[in-house]
Amino acid sequence: MRAWFSSGLRLLALDGSFIVPNDRYNQEREQSLAAKVLTLREEEVLNAAAALFGARGFAATSIRDIGERVGLLGGSLYHYIKSKDALFIRIHDRALQAAEDRICAAIAGVQDPSQALATACRVLLEIQLDPASLTMPLMNDFRAVPESVRVQLVERRDAFEQVFADLVEAAPMPAGVDRVVYRILLLTTLNTASTWYRPGRLSLEEVAKQILRVYSIEG
Amino acid sequence: MRAWFSSGLRLLALDGSFIVPNDRYNQEREQSLAAKVLTLREEEVLNAAAALFGARGFAATSIRDIGERVGLLGGSLYHYIKSKDALFIRIHDRALQAAEDRICAAIAGVQDPSQALATACRVLLEIQLDPASLTMPLMNDFRAVPESVRVQLVERRDAFEQVFADLVEAAPMPAGVDRVVYRILLLTTLNTASTWYRPGRLSLEEVAKQILRVYSIEG
DNA sequence: CCTACCGATCGGTAGG
DNA sequence: CCTACCGATCGGTAGG
Numbered sequence: 001m002r003a004w005f006s007s008g009l010r011l012l013a014l015d016g017s018f019i020v021p022n023d024r025y026n027q028e029r030e031q032s033l034a035a036k037v038l039t040l041r042e043e044e045v046l047n048a049a050a051a052l053f054g055a056r057g058f059a060a061t062s063i064r065d066i067g068e069r070v071g072l073l074g075g076s077l078y079h080y081i082k083s084k085d086a087l088f089i090r091i092h093d094r095a096l097q098a099a100e101d102r103i104c105a106a107i108a109g110v111q112d113p114s115q116a117l118a119t120a121c122r123v124l125l126e127i128q129l130d131p132a133s134l135t136m137p138l139m140n141d142f143r144a145v146p147e148s149v150r151v152q153l154v155e156r157r158d159a160f161e162q163v164f165a166d167l168v169e170a171a172p173m174p175a176g177v178d179r180v181v182y183r184i185l186l187l188t189t190l191n192t193a194s195t196w197y198r199p200g201r202l203s204l205e206e207v208a209k210q211i212l213r214v215y216s217i218e219g
Numbered sequence: 220m221r222a223w224f225s226s227g228l229r230l231l232a233l234d235g236s237f238i239v240p241n242d243r244y245n246q247e248r249e250q251s252l253a254a255k256v257l258t259l260r261e262e263e264v265l266n267a268a269a270a271l272f273g274a275r276g277f278a279a280t281s282i283r284d285i286g287e288r289v290g291l292l293g294g295s296l297y298h299y300i301k302s303k304d305a306l307f308i309r310i311h312d313r314a315l316q317a318a319e320d321r322i323c324a325a326i327a328g329v330q331d332p333s334q335a336l337a338t339a340c341r342v343l344l345e346i347q348l349d350p351a352s353l354t355m356p357l358m359n360d361f362r363a364v365p366e367s368v369r370v371q372l373v374e375r376r377d378a379f380e381q382v383f384a385d386l387v388e389a390a391p392m393p394a395g396v397d398r399v400v401y402r403i404l405l406l407t408t409l410n411t412a413s414t415w416y417r418p419g420r421l422s423l424e425e426v427a428k429q430i431l432r433v434y435s436i437e438g
Numbered sequence: 439c440c441t442a443c444c445g446a447t448c449g450g451t452a453g454g
Numbered sequence: 455c456c457t458a459c460c461g462a463t464c465g466g467t468a469g470g
Binding site for chain 2: 055056057058059060141143144174176177178181182184185188189192195196202207210211213214215216
């Protein structure tokens with residue numbers, strides 16, 4: 001049995017990765033275990049950064065802002081991150097992987113193509129509107145991001161969207177609708193819902209129902 | 220007859236304001252004539268700033284970037300602008316006013332509610348996708364903008380969207396669709412089209428037709 | 439994890 | 455319209 005496993009305390013983070021207490025063994029193995037095992041402190045840094053990137057965007061979020069959220073000075077953050085660019089890419093990757101996992105799990109047993117698409121939409125909307133899973137720094141608007149970073153974000157996002165491309169391909173469409181355009185509009189709608197939705201008049205379920213209705217999905 | 224009128228050369232800018240050659244009379248009267256009469260140089264500055272804000276967002280666009288585009292050093296720009304914040308608000312206001320004017324002119328003679336909504340959508344899409352009228356710094360994503368600026372942008376944008384609110388109110392909807400949600404989804408779709416559309420497979424007219432079809436608008 | 443700092447860049451100003 | 459500069463802040467590093 002591995003040391004980090006026998007150490008007892010182990011938590012499952014929102015995105016499916018393990019969180020373990022910060023001990024020497026873990027610090028030494030961090031690199032070789034890739035991104036799978038994180039210390040509590042690392043998890044804190046990622047969550048704080050995700051929240052700020054999501055709220056203000058890449059350019060308007062400073063390393064010192066992120067540090068302040070977790071009680072560190074800016075420079076000290078570099079013990080946990082390689083660079084601001086790499087941090088953003090990492091958060092984006094983890095958020096999309098977590099979303100993809102949740103969506104694939106939710107549609108695994110669904111046979112009807114319309115029902116599968118409806119379910120995928122509902123789960124993505126849940127993720128985008130969940131204030132706790134601020135883990136989603138809005139997959140759009142890469143304008144303020146350096147070019148070299150943007151190409152990596154776009155590549156990852158395209159992979160994620162393939163899930164929806166497949167679902168849209170299989171689902172029935174209104175007459176004369178281009179499936180590529182439809183998929184883009186649908187995903188934009190789901191991904192930007194957090195910019196306007198505020199709990200109150202409509203519940204999350206009602207918003208989901210409205211979106212499915214506008215997009216002619218029998219859910 | 221007014222001096223600026225008799226000076227002969229007068230151009231109509233994209234957003235409907237007049238452009239006149241830079242002469243002493245004009246410079247002296249600029250303030251009292253409000254924002255209606257602009258020197259060529261001012262127009263240049265606004266267009267360059269609009270293009271950069273639109274391409275990179277507020278936080279990632281520097282005053283020096285804008286200056287470079289018009290052949291000035293950063294500091295020299297302050298002869299034409301009051302502040303970066305004020306510049307952004309001004310561009311946003313002018314772009315929305317120009318869009319509103321074009322849309323209202325286009326739907327003026329249209330009686331059928333569905334036809335009117337379809338026309339408004341087509342014109343807004345044209346504006347958002349016209350590479351020349353980069354005058355539109357994407358009316359969404361105010362995340363990187365200072366709070367004091369954002370409230371002014373939102374206020375102006377809400378006024379603009381009232382045109383669409385009225386059109387959606389009058390138009391027939393699919394059964395069970397909430398008109399407020401519908402309007403938000405429709406406007407988001409039109410306003411973000413420039414983030415994904417590239418001329419090639421589909422023409423602007425085809426994209427418009429697709430959007431109208433997805434949103435069940437008989438155009 | 440902090441102190442202390444680097445060079446670069448930011449929005450903006452003074453003075454001509 | 456430029457030179458020359460202000461104080462603030464940026465991402466990032468060294469050394470402990």
